[in-house]
Amino acid sequence: xxxxxxxxxxxxxxxxxxxxxxxxxxxxxxxxxxxxxxxxxxxxxxxxxxxxxxxxxxxxxxxxxxxxxxxxxxxxxxxxxxxxxxxxxxxxxxxxxxxxxxxxxxxxxxxxxxxxxxxxxxxx
Numbered sequence: 781x782x783x784x785x786x787x788x789x790x791x792x793x794x795x796x797x798x799x800x801x802x803x804x805x806x807x808x809x810x811x812x813x814x815x816x817x818x819x820x821x822x823x824x825x826x827x828x829x830x831x832x833x834x835x836x837x838x839x840x841x842x843x844x845x846x847x848x849x850x851x852x853x854x855x856x857x858x859x860x861x862x863x864x865x866x867x868x869x870x871x872x873x874x875x876x877x878x879x880x881x882x883x884x885x886x887x888x889x890x891x892x893x894x895x896x897x898x899x900x901x902x903x904x
């Protein structure tokens with residue numbers, strides 16, 4: 781799923797079709813910033829892996845309180861994929877969920893991450 785801003789992301793997360801395994805969010809976005817979104821998501825599901833991408837060093841420094849991993853904007857997509865896979869593997873191990881439910885996800889996550897970075901720039 782791809783959201784256009786924080787409020788839309790929360791609506792998608794709270795929808796009855798919610799099957800969100802992890803969230804990759806930017807810091808600067810319409811409606812609320814990434815830290816606010818992460819706080820709301822973690823309030824609903826403390827075990828949900830949340831990764832924030834930002835060009836702002838202060839945003840990355842404040843992120844660890846609500847975010848499981850912070851990645852600087854422009855980092856290779858493979859780095860984001862690796863973070864997601866690591867977080868999902870840790871969650872699967874804690875919950876006893878077969879890891880095959882989550883991995884391999886690299887190509888799918890890379891595609892979503894790339895779409896999330898490119899689509900807003902195409903529509904500008």
